[in-house]
Amino acid sequence: MDSVSVLSLEDVTVDRSGLTIVRGVSLRVDRGSVTVLLGANGAGKTTLLEGVSGAVPIASGRIRLGEQRVEKLRAWRRARAGLAHVEQNRTVFREMSVLDNLRAACRHDDTPDRVLDLFPELRKQLHARAGLLSGGEQQMLVVGRALLGRPKVLLIDEMSLGLAPIVVARLAHAVRRLADGGVGVLLVEQFAALALGIADRAYVMARGGIVYSGDGRRLRHDEGYLRALYLGDAHTQSGV
């Protein structure tokens, strides 16, 4: 794998309702890699992703998509530039068929085929109402819709919420395949072990800041250390 950065954040701070929620975060996501962002509830992960995609403005810092500075662009312009955001609790259009859900997300000459190759489960149910799919299949559809803009970077916030472990493992496998196909993925995930299993690089956030960056191996094998990081009790470490 090469190590060309497709997304880089430098000293990003995000405020909400007058409070600083994300403070001075720097991180990078390489092309064709999975970067996982871990941390306890309320650490600021969702807010950081929202700042990156433009759903909320950042207070200061720089965000680069490839060489392009994007922190001042509106969300739809960042999407056009190649940034896709699968938000927490994002749902499908329940009354529409699977195929129509995908067609509605197609841009230019794109077709749903790429998504159906990644998620053959959806091919079998193309004409079913999306609201009738299982939770896992709906999440595949949500991720699939995000892919149809041919993003360079995919931000995924908690794709496993409420899903059975076997389904989560299936989704994780698909995310790894996507990265192997060249997309840079930034994944926020509660199932730390699973996320670390597909990650090339890991960051941990606590109280709005980054407290760990590295290849994630130590986190995988030392649960106590990971717990201490979540609580903000461990010394900040960089292994990148």
Ligand SMILES: Nc1ncnc2c1ncn2[C@@H]1O[C@H](COP(=O)(O)OP(=O)(O)OP(=O)(O)O)[C@@H](O)[C@H]1O
């Ligand atoms: N609109 C808002 N106004 C004020 N505070 C907010 C707002 N949204 C989130 N927060 C606060 O910001 C902090 C970080 O929330 P955020 O959802 O970004 O964390 P998280 O790490 O993604 O946690 P979770 O895993 O629970 O989603 C929390 O304390 C939350 O209460």
